[in-house]
Amino acid sequence: MPHDVPTAQQLVESVREWLERDVLAGTSGRLQFHTRVAITVLSMVERELELGPEQAERHLERLQMLGFGSDEELSRAIREGDDRTDSSVEVQEAVRAAVWQSVRDKLAVANPKYLDADPG
């Protein structure tokens, strides 16, 4: 890594903490709402920097288990009723389980509380 400390994650964290500590209290109405949105966005980026690389590997593994190289290929197969997604109830269930796991990974970055409330 050619960069000095702090890491990208720590840099984003520092701005998020400043928004929470100093900016939020001095704002109201629309500006406060948009400050809260900014804090939410930065928290999301922090989680993606932490979890993203491993999630990307697992995502590709799941696709390959089903015989695909990308979400685009998988989407097209589902749409066309391809044998790789539709040949039996077991295959349909395997596809559903793999896609749902990817959705859970996305939620772990975007909004972990949502996943906690109803893990399914």
Next chain:
Amino acid sequence: MANEELAASLSAVLGGAAIADLARLSGGASRETWQFSANERMLILQRQRGGDIRDMGNEFAVLRAARAGGVPVPEVIAASTDKSDLGAAYMILSHFEGETIARKILRDDQFAEARTHLAQDFAVALARLHSIDPAAAPGLLPTDQVVQYREALDALKYSHPTFELVFRWLEQNRPPVGPLCIVHGDFRLGNIMVGPDGLRAVLDWELAHIGDPMEDLGWLCVKAWRFGVRKPVAGLGGYDEFFEAYSRAANVAVDADVVRWWEVLGTLKWGIMCIIQTQSHLGRITRSHELAAIGRRVCENEHDLFLALEGKW
């Protein structure tokens, strides 16, 4: 347009009325909402934003029809699709006192009594809307929502395996088409003005169209519109009592499986709408981190779709 210039233009379209207290309210992504007084009467201005290509003329026609049909809605004071008046298509509407923020309506003590009957209020308002002759708003068109959102997703050119799975389920389980009517298209907390006494006004008619009345019922039950409360109808009540109230008011039977189909479609629609909203930021139509963040809510809808269809694939 600067505030002074907007105030002068408002005065011009309102017959020279004295405009005061012009203030922009926190509002939706597709339009700006302003509050102001004209000759000391409080009014609301809605002005279309750059990224929205809908015809606002349909919206004020349906507002007038709904009001005539006994649906509680704002009165249209002035409206035009001529951009030369206020720089964009606009509607000037009567002002209602009340609350639209869903989390407050669902949690604040002052709405405790209203919460005991709001779901029934909604059922009655929807029944009245659905009984209006669609000819009252001739610009509204029947839309096949599955086709419309299929095309919307394809136009975005993003791959979504979850949405593909749901489109297949929807096509395989599509209910028969019943009599069509005017549907609101976005009937949910957030678009409804509520007071301590209950429903005061149904707002935000920009998605109104001709369709199956069950579409509005299903949309109201979409999980996103429960705002974290574990009650299926808008976070306010149960399915059975809501369907009974609607059946009584509309004098038609409600098939819960049909509403469920619309609820699943509604969840899919909200997911695609999240992408469309984030796209207006990415496409540099309206730069906004709020719109950008909405793109990352898509996975909430995907998760809800899996929950909704569990055991039904």
